[in-house]
Amino acid sequence: MTRRLYRATVFATPRNPFREARALEAFADGALLVNDGQVQACGEFSAIANANPNAEIHDWRGSFLLPGFVDTHVHFPQVRIIGALGEPLLDWLKHSALPEEARMADASYARLIAREFLSALARHGTTTALVFGAHFVPAMEAFFEEAGSSGLRIASGLVLSDRNLLPVLHTSPDAAYEQSQTLISRHHAKGLLTYAVTPRFALSNSDAMLDVCRSIMAETPSLLFQTHLNENQQEVMAVAREFPWASDYLAVYEKFGLVGERSVLAHNVHASNSELQRLAASGATVAHCPVSNASLGSGLFAMTRHVHAGVRIALGTDVGAGTGFDMLKEGLQAYLMQRLCPDGYGLTPAHLLYLATRAGAEALGANAGDFAPGRSADFVRIQAPEGSVLQAVQKNAESPERMLAAIFTLGGAESILSTWVAGRQV
Ligand SMILES: [Zn+2]
Known part of the structure; x- marks a missing residue:
C-alpha cells in the first residue's frame, strides 16, 4: 500500500x-x-x-x-428529539426521550435513525463513539449493521431496564441476558465494533438486572460498560429511595462489580468526595457532557474535584439532551462552564483537545486519539x-x-x- x-x-x-x-x-x-x-x-x-x-x-x-473526535456518551435513538428544551432530566425523559425511544420498536424506523445518527457523527469529525443503543433487539441489529458499514469505530449495546420507564421499554433479567449474549456473539469485536453492556441507569434497573450485567461482563472481559451516574439531584434522591441499602449512587453499581477500567459513567455532576476517591481507584472514566448539563439544568460539573481526586474524564455530547454532535462545541462549553464554576478548572486548548480525543480513546481502550x-x-x-x-x-x-x-x-x-x-x- x-x-x-x-x-x-x-x-x-x-x-x-x-x-x-x-x-x-x-x-x-x-x-x-x-x-x-x-x-x-x-x-x-x-x-x-x-x-x-x-x-x-x-x-x-x-x-x-x-x-x-471520540464521543464517549451519545444516544442513537435521540437524533430527532434534539432541541427539546425547557425541562429537567426526569420530566425531559418522560415527555421527550422515552416516547421516541419507544418508537425504536419499529426496526425500519430504527435503521433510518441509525443512518442519520452515524452520518451526523462523521460529518462532525467524530471517528469513535460509545453509543447508548435502543431497548429493542431488532433496532440494535439494525444499528450494528449500519455501524459496521459506516466505517466508524463504534461501541454500543442493548439498553436494559426493568422498571420505572414506559412498560414497552422494560424487559426481564432472563431475556436481557439471552438477548445480550446473542448480540455479543454476532457483533462484539467484529471489525471496528465493540459491545457495551448498557443498563439505562440505576433508577430503571432492579438488583436482579444489575446482577445480569455483572454476569455478562464476567463472561466476556473485553466488553465495555456504560451507564449514567449522579446526573440530577431528583434522580440521585430517587436512586437512594430505590436502593436503601446503598451508601450512595456509585455504591449501587459497585455492589454488582460494574465499576472498573472498562466502565464509562456519564455525568457525575453531583458526586461526593468518597465517590470520587472510589472512582479514581477503580480506573473508571466519567463522561463529562457540559452542553447537556446546561441544557437540562443538571448542574455545574466539579472538574477540579475530579482532577484532584485523580478521576479519569472524557467528553460526550449526550445527544439528544445535548444540543448536537459537535465535539468542538462540547469542548468550548466545558471551558465556558469551568469559567463559571466557583472552583472551576482553568482549561487550555490542550485540555480541550485531549478531552475530545485521546482521553476518550483511553477510556474505550481504542488504539487512537x-x-x-x-x-x-x-x-x-x-x-x-x-x-x-x-x-x-x-x-x-x-x-x-x-x-x-x-x-x-x-x-x-x-x-x-x-x-x-x-x-x-x-
Ligand atoms: Zn445520556
Missing part, C-alpha cells in the same frame, strides 16, 4: 495535560505519514518528507489535522470555510495554540472537510 504524507498544520495531545505541562504537540507546517491504515510518523513536514522520499504527498496546507506511531490513522481535516470568521482569525493567529483555541471557539460541522478512520475516508 502507498504511504501517504498529509501536509497541514497538525495538532495532537499524546500526553495528558491534566498531569503534564507540555502535553500539546503542534506543527505549523506539519505532516502525518500514514501507512496501511496506521500512523507511521507525525512531525515537521520537511523532516518527514526528507526521510520518506517515496511517500505520496497530499498538500493540505491551510488545513488543520486533528485526531478524530493521537498521532503516536502505530496508532490507527483516525483523523479529521478542518478547514476554515471561505469568508468565515474562523478564516479571518486564521490570518492573524500568532501561534498554533492560539489557532487551536479559535478552532474550538469558531469551528463546527461546516469546517470539517473530511473524516478518516484507519486511513480511510468515511
Whole structure:
C-alpha cells in the first residue's frame, strides 16, 4: 500500500495535560505519514518528507489535522428529539426521550435513525463513539449493521431496564441476558465494533438486572460498560429511595462489580468526595457532557474535584439532551462552564483537545486519539470555510495554540472537510 504524507498544520495531545505541562504537540507546517491504515510518523513536514522520499504527498496546507473526535456518551435513538428544551432530566425523559425511544420498536424506523445518527457523527469529525443503543433487539441489529458499514469505530449495546420507564421499554433479567449474549456473539469485536453492556441507569434497573450485567461482563472481559451516574439531584434522591441499602449512587453499581477500567459513567455532576476517591481507584472514566448539563439544568460539573481526586474524564455530547454532535462545541462549553464554576478548572486548548480525543480513546481502550506511531490513522481535516470568521482569525493567529483555541471557539460541522478512520475516508 502507498504511504501517504498529509501536509497541514497538525495538532495532537499524546500526553495528558491534566498531569503534564507540555502535553500539546503542534506543527505549523506539519505532516502525518500514514501507512496501511496506521500512523507511521507525525512531525515537521520537511523532516518527514526528507526521510520518506517515496511517500505520496497530499498538500493540505491551510488545513488543520486533528485526531478524530471520540464521543464517549451519545444516544442513537435521540437524533430527532434534539432541541427539546425547557425541562429537567426526569420530566425531559418522560415527555421527550422515552416516547421516541419507544418508537425504536419499529426496526425500519430504527435503521433510518441509525443512518442519520452515524452520518451526523462523521460529518462532525467524530471517528469513535460509545453509543447508548435502543431497548429493542431488532433496532440494535439494525444499528450494528449500519455501524459496521459506516466505517466508524463504534461501541454500543442493548439498553436494559426493568422498571420505572414506559412498560414497552422494560424487559426481564432472563431475556436481557439471552438477548445480550446473542448480540455479543454476532457483533462484539467484529471489525471496528465493540459491545457495551448498557443498563439505562440505576433508577430503571432492579438488583436482579444489575446482577445480569455483572454476569455478562464476567463472561466476556473485553466488553465495555456504560451507564449514567449522579446526573440530577431528583434522580440521585430517587436512586437512594430505590436502593436503601446503598451508601450512595456509585455504591449501587459497585455492589454488582460494574465499576472498573472498562466502565464509562456519564455525568457525575453531583458526586461526593468518597465517590470520587472510589472512582479514581477503580480506573473508571466519567463522561463529562457540559452542553447537556446546561441544557437540562443538571448542574455545574466539579472538574477540579475530579482532577484532584485523580478521576479519569472524557467528553460526550449526550445527544439528544445535548444540543448536537459537535465535539468542538462540547469542548468550548466545558471551558465556558469551568469559567463559571466557583472552583472551576482553568482549561487550555490542550485540555480541550485531549478531552475530545485521546482521553476518550483511553477510556474505550481504542488504539487512537493521537498521532503516536502505530496508532490507527483516525483523523479529521478542518478547514476554515471561505469568508468565515474562523478564516479571518486564521490570518492573524500568532501561534498554533492560539489557532487551536479559535478552532474550538469558531469551528463546527461546516469546517470539517473530511473524516478518516484507519486511513480511510468515511
Ligand atoms: Zn445520556
